[in-house]
Amino acid sequence: MFSLDLELTKSCNLNCKYCFESEKKQQYIDFEEVIARIDCAKDRAKALKQNVINIDFTGGEPLLAFNLIKSIVEYCNGTEDYKFQYGIVTNGTLFTDKIASFCGLHDVAINLSLDGNKSSHDKNRINKNGDGSYSVIMGNLKNFIDYPAPVVANMVITMENVKDFYEDFLHIYRLGFKRIRSVLDISHKWNSEELRVLEEQFLQCADYYYMQNKDGQKIYWNFAEDGIERILNPRKEYFCKNGIDSFLADVDGNLHNCSICEEDEFSIIGTVEEGINEEKIKQWRTYKRQLKEKCLDCKMQTFCAQCDCVFLNKKITGDYYCVPEHYCVLTHIQYSLCEKMIDKVRQYKNYRRC
Numbered sequence: 001m002f003s004l005d006l007e008l009t010k011s012c013n014l015n016c017k018y019c020f021e022s023e024k025k026q027q028y029i030d031f032e033e034v035i036a037r038i039d040c041a042k043d044r045a046k047a048l049k050q051n052v053i054n055i056d057f058t059g060g061e062p063l064l065a066f067n068l069i070k071s072i073v074e075y076c077n078g079t080e081d082y083k084f085q086y087g088i089v090t091n092g093t094l095f096t097d098k099i100a101s102f103c104g105l106h107d108v109a110i111n112l113s114l115d116g117n118k119s120s121h122d123k124n125r126i127n128k129n130g131d132g133s134y135s136v137i138m139g140n141l142k143n144f145i146d147y148p149a150p151v152v153a154n155m156v157i158t159m160e161n162v163k164d165f166y167e168d169f170l171h172i173y174r175l176g177f178k179r180i181r182s183v184l185d186i187s188h189k190w191n192s193e194e195l196r197v198l199e200e201q202f203l204q205c206a207d208y209y210y211m212q213n214k215d216g217q218k219i220y221w222n223f224a225e226d227g228i229e230r231i232l233n234p235r236k237e238y239f240c241k242n243g244i245d246s247f248l249a250d251v252d253g254n255l256h257n258c259s260i261c262e263e264d265e266f267s268i269i270g271t272v273e274e275g276i277n278e279e280k281i282k283q284w285r286t287y288k289r290q291l292k293e294k295c296l297d298c299k300m301q302t303f304c305a306q307c308d309c310v311f312l313n314k315k316i317t318g319d320y321y322c323v324p325e326h327y328c329v330l331t332h333i334q335y336s337l338c339e340k341m342i343d344k345v346r347q348y349k350n351y352r353r354c
Contacts, residue, residue, distance in 0.1 A: 001052040001085075002045035003246035005259045006037060006072075008057055008065040010251055014091050014133055016113075017124045018158060018185045020260060021060065027251050028064075031071055036272050037249040038072075042082060043275065048245055056087040058248070058259065063094040073106050087111065089154070091125065092137040092144070100143035110151045112137075112144055114177075116168025120161040145176040150220075153177040158185040159194055165201035169221075170208065179220040186260065186316065190326035199333045206337045210344055226305075227338035234302035237289040242311060243269050243281045257281070258311035266314060284310075290321040304331050 010027040012019075029037075038055075045053050055076070057069055069088075076084040087109035095112075103110060114137060115121040122132025144151045153172045157165055165182070172180055184190065190198075202223065212219045230238075243257030250262060253272040257280075261267040270276040289307055298304070306313070306327045310320040317324055323331075 001054055001245075002041060002048060002050045003054045003056065004037070004041040005056045005058050005246070005248035006034070007059060007248065007250045007262075008034075008062050008068055009060040011064055012059055012061040012091070013064065013093060013127065014061065015126055015128045016091075017126070018156060018187050020187065020263065028068070029251050031068065031075075033253070033272075034068065034072055035075070036253075038076065040249065040255070040272050040275060041247075044245075044247070045082065050245070051081075052083045052085065054085040054087065056089065058089055061091055061094065062088055063090050063099060066094070066099055070102060073102075073108075077106070085109075089113070091133060092140060093133055095140045095143050097143060100140075100147060104148045107149065109149065110144070110147060111181075112151055112153050112177075113156070114153045114172060115155050115158075115161060116164065117171040120164050120168045123160045124156070124158055141175065150179045151177060152179045152181050155180060155182045156185055157182055157198065159188055159190075162194060162198050162201065165198070166204040166208075169205050173212075173219060178218060181222040184326070184330065186312065189324075190329075192329075195326060195329050195333075198330075202333060202337060206341060210341050214345075223334060224338060224341065227303075227334040228342060230303050230305065231335070231338055231342060236302065237287070237308050238305035239284075239287045239289075239308040239310070241284070241287075243276075243284055247276070257284070261311045261315045264315055267311060292322055295323065300331055300335060303335050306331055 008029060010021065010025040012021070041053055045051070055072070059065075062069065073086060086106060088103065089111045090113070092112045092114065113125065115123075115125060118132065118134040121134040125133045127133060155165075155168065155172065161168065169180065169182075205221065206224060209219060209221050209224050247269065248256040248259045248262060249272060250256065254268050255270040255272065255276060256262050256267040257269050258267050269280040291301070291307060295301070295304075295307060301307070304323075306323045307321070313322055313324065314320045
């Protein structure tokens, strides 16, 4: 499968404090520009001998361009050479009955940005007047909970809400979301005390996650699921292949290897007009992990994915192969929690056999 992150607009109806899109311009692309970007994705998919293309609509807030999304889906579904899949990352404020119905009909995967309860969410996810967006999202809650496929709730952990993460996690789960994805605010340089608090919060979440799943109440949490997978099926490296089998096409016509690094010059690997610059992705085609001295004796080598998250490493540290210290600590926290959960499962299975 080839993946296209398709930026439809720079505009957004919110003004989140931690957003990595610093410029929120009233800038949209039109249908003809969309077709050029899809053709570019088709060319890459053909070269990779892939016949499935996943399009993630991004922004800004992509639902501000909902009529364009409808035209894109209808156009792609009318083609016979490729099978298309779709996804949207949304702030949830515009997810009306009409939009939910269309998206559900066309199997569009929905990722909702929701940081927790009203207090936590509204600390950062505000509109241009400084008002929180939680109440607006709750007005659309039924559309998310009743959606034909499970909606992923994306939680951004910040220095302002880290001490309440466990309660926020429970809040989101009890609202009805069974798939939760948590990520750190990458704009903040986390210190040891903040990471200690985060570990305490994650430990409580891990216990809850384990008990819910043990009791048959299936819940997905990326931090646990990804960690368990890497312990049970370790690999020598975890490079994402961004820029090789995926790219972001922005509103200006630039192609990027990583959506998180869109505003960084190093992420540009070509243009819609000229295609991919092969020299820009040459080193990633034959990727080989390069460990810094501090990582050479680390026991996490077959577990650590951050060593290979080269574009985020570059954004934060200025070096593709230098892991930010707080992500190193987070990796050790993840391994410890997931190892404990695996041990619990094994003990429980042995107990059931007795």
